[in-house]
Amino acid sequence: MKRARSIPIASEGDAAAVFGDDSFMGRLREAALEVLSPTRCAGCERPGALICEACLSRIEVIDPLHACTRCGAPFGDMLCTECGTAGDTVDGGEGATAGSPATPEARAVDRCLAATVFADPVPRIIRTYKDAGERRLGALIAELMLDAAEHAEQVAPERYGGLLRSADAVTFVPVTASAYARRGFDHMELIARSFSELSGLPLIDALVKHGSADQRALGRAGRMERSRGAYEVVAPVGGLRLLLLDDVITTGATMRAAATALRAAGAAHVDALAFARVW
Template sequence: MDTSWLRSSFEELKACSGASREALLETLSPTRCAGCERPGVLLCDDCLNKLVLIDPEESCALCGAPYGRVLCTECRGVASSLDRCLACALFSGALPRVIRAYKDGGERRLARVIAELLLDTALHAQAAAPDRYGGILADADFITFVPATKSAYRRRGFDHMEAIARSLGSMAGVAVCDCIIKHGSSDQRKMGREGRLATARSIYEVPDIVQKNVYGARLLLIDDVITTGATMTAAAAVLKGAGAAHVDGLAAARVL
């Protein structure tokens, strides 16, 4: 196979900078919607408008599940270290494809798209349900995030939630604190709630060097997907154990 064109393009790409580099990258690998492959945009309006948004006035404030305000069938009122929990939309339609394209498909530009979803979700909740979610972002001293495992970091080459947190912090004008270390490399995606809870309790730690930032602080803890709430609960528990005064959770998607 003749790959001389590819070598030539790669050399040309290395020689470019700024707008020229972006233009060449667009020529080699055109931008497409992560949800439907429509060319020209990372997430098209059609896919965005089809997201099943979660109403902050009706959701469960403990685990973020929709329609759980009165009686949540997801967490059933189980105690959580989170003070409040909020999610943008159901893990359905285009959203799973967007998250996979970002985490494992190499489309790192989606960090800003997901951060914008989180920002819009928090701002809307503060305005629409101030009695439930007032100040969830505006009153946060720091934004922090559920970190990737070392093995996931090596595989992907970056911490996907840190990139989203940095983008969200920049847009919202809130400082970001890398507060949590995640030990181990277990994949919890196939576990149930009890298995996730048992595994999650032992894998998070707040290092001594950042405890001064955590102590007495109001924190907004972000993640991409809430499945059972075990991850968020465990991460919030170590933050509370390090002296955090208040920990809210915010995610892009909620699995039912």
């Protein structure tokens, strides 16, 4: 995988750095945990690394030269069925039909980029991170997302120029209170904090998500309906150009709803960046 930056693969020796605790006691605790529960690849369970070389090589990277800039789907310059059938694109957008209507929600996201296709081993990596609680993966996912954004700016400046360089701050799609209680952490907050540290962009914890239902079993219409009005802005974002982070884009409803809330609160520009795109 040739990219604008190298991708680290965390092993047992990187645990303290990933957790941010490089004290003697921190290293001792991580060494003890490694003995009791050795690090295994999130994609294939091979021991020795959080993401092994073999699984890293199997991740399908989305080419920013051909991605849909409206929803992040691959091959958007040829046909994007998600945007083309939703009736929510604007003139000139990837997958758009001339004169197609554009709802306020559709206009809320200025550009969208996804780093990878949601295909093996990415689903297992995400499940291991979110549902199995392997929090060390947050920093690696952030690195992959940053790599994708830097690569897009470099090779497709006419499409994704300024995605990072013009952003004033980074924010993220939060989990609901019930999801936080179930998992014990907000998976996107951890990713966003790592992304902020790596990119140098300030982090704004701007959004609160209301409701409690899991959207993974819902179809497109259900996701769009459930997402409307689900987000509240709790930090000042007036006049800012924001980069909104999420882990997976399925229909784009979540990103659009979160971006709509940010724009209603005065954000001047909202670009979206995700780790994976269901396709």
